[in-house]
Amino acid sequence: EVQLVESGGGLVQPGGSLRLSCAASGFTFSSYWMHWVRQAPGKGLVWVSRINSDGSSTSYADSVKGRFTISRDNAKNTLYLQMNSLRAEDTAVYYCARDRQEGTVTTNFGYWGQGTLVTVSS
Amino acid sequence: EIVLTQSPATLSLSPGERATLSCRASQSVSSYLAWYQQKPGQAPRLLIYDASNRATGIPARFSGSGSGTDFTLTISSLEPEDFAVYYCQQRSNWPPGFGQGTRLEIK
Numbered sequence: 594e595v596q597l598v599e600s601g602g603g604l605v606q607p608g609g610s611l612r613l614s615c616a617a618s619g620f621t622f623s624s625y626w627m628h629w630v631r632q633a634p635g636k637g638l639v640w641v642s643r644i645n646s647d648g649s650s651t652s653y654a655d656s657v658k659g660r661f662t663i664s665r666d667n668a669k670n671t672l673y674l675q676m677n678s679l680r681a682e683d684t685a686v687y688y689c690a691r692d693r694q695e696g697t698v699t700t701n702f703g704y705w706g707q708g709t710l711v712t713v714s715s
Numbered sequence: 716e717i718v719l720t721q722s723p724a725t726l727s728l729s730p731g732e733r734a735t736l737s738c739r740a741s742q743s744v745s746s747y748l749a750w751y752q753q754k755p756g757q758a759p760r761l762l763i764y765d766a767s768n769r770a771t772g773i774p775a776r777f778s779g780s781g782s783g784t785d786f787t788l789t790i791s792s793l794e795p796e797d798f799a800v801y802y803c804q805q806r807s808n809w810p811p812g813f814g815q816g817t818r819l820e821i822k
Contacts, residue, residue, distance in 0.1 A: 637802065637813055637814070637815050637816050638751075638753075638759065638802055638804075638813040639813065640810060640811045640812065640813070654810055655810070688758055688759075693761065693764060693770070699764070699806065700806040700811045701749045701761060701764045701804070701806060702751070702759070702761060702804075703761050703770065703771075704761075705758035705759055705760070706758060707757075707758055708758055
């Protein structure tokens with residue numbers, strides 16, 4: 594069974610940093626592109642970032658470019674999102690999601706974690 | 716950036732009825748459109764990808780159609796567990812984006 598379990602969320606002051614983790618199991622982690630998608634309270638879904646299967650290629654939404662860094666450790670089956678210079682508008686539930694198809698990127702989100710809440714407030 | 720507009724914002728129906736949800740793109744996305752279902756307090760779930768392909772484990776009452784700029788998600792006969800928020804998502808142009816959602820509520 595595919596499982597994605599996020600952790601690392603919490604309350605942080607504006608300008609602060611946080612690192613999210615997503616522990617993957619039930620599939621060959623190193624064969625899939627992975628994504629982060631966020632959802633502000635009561636709002637819709639917004640794609641944040643993606644990383645290829647070996648970690649050599651990354652992409653970001655303009656709203657987080659230069660502040661967030663996606664990475665992965667295939668030996669630990671774990672995805673990360675380092676978030677720096679956090680703003681109030683970054684407040685959201687952050688979901689990690691597995692790409693739909695093995696070995697390529699479709700930018701469809703076939704499996705999702707349960708999400709972790711990040712609150713940016715003073 | 717492509718804008719996806721979903722309609723209606725809220726749809727009120729009864730179990731057993733047919734639901735038709737619409738997603739319109741501001742420019743063509745070919746067939747690169749997906750649909751997701753999200754229940755309160757849960758993560759989204761992929762229902763349909765590339766306009767008309769059901770994802771693994773999705774019941775046959777869910778179907779998708781359309782191409783270019785106009786897409787439809789149809790639920791042929793609503794079950795109680797189908798009442799949720801539905802989002803469309805395009806992967807044709809950068810960046811990938813979602814519609815604002817349609818809330819399907821029990822009448």
